[in-house]
Amino acid sequence: MSELMKIVKGKSSKFINDNQLTQYRFEWQEGYDVFSYSHSHINAGYKYIANQEEHHKKQTFKDEYLSFLDKFNVKFDERYIFENLK
Incomplete structure (x- = not known):
């Protein structure tokens, strides 16, 4: 799960920043939770x-x-x- 979240957070941050979807540089918080x-x-x-x-x-x-x-x-x-x- 940690590897998946690393990829999701990295790719989504890059997409958001490359496409300037926010006024400021977008960064995810350090942690996350997973519920199944x-x-x-x-x-x-x-x-x-x-x-x-x-x-x-x-x-x-x-x-x-x-x-x-x-x-x-x-x-x-x-x-x-x-x-x-x-």
Whole structure:
């Protein structure tokens, strides 16, 4: 997974910067998280992605992310979660 994320982050950063899609140089944060689901939940995953914009009108990404951490019993220090997000 770490090698895949290295490639995804590198290629997407290069694309964004080469095409000047942001006013400033784009860089990914250092870390990332990966959550997996069983094959039987694949349709729910597709629906979630398709409706993500609407979904986040009801629940912020930060709130949803924190609920994932709780759901998967991931221990974390909230001081270091989304330092720049409200």
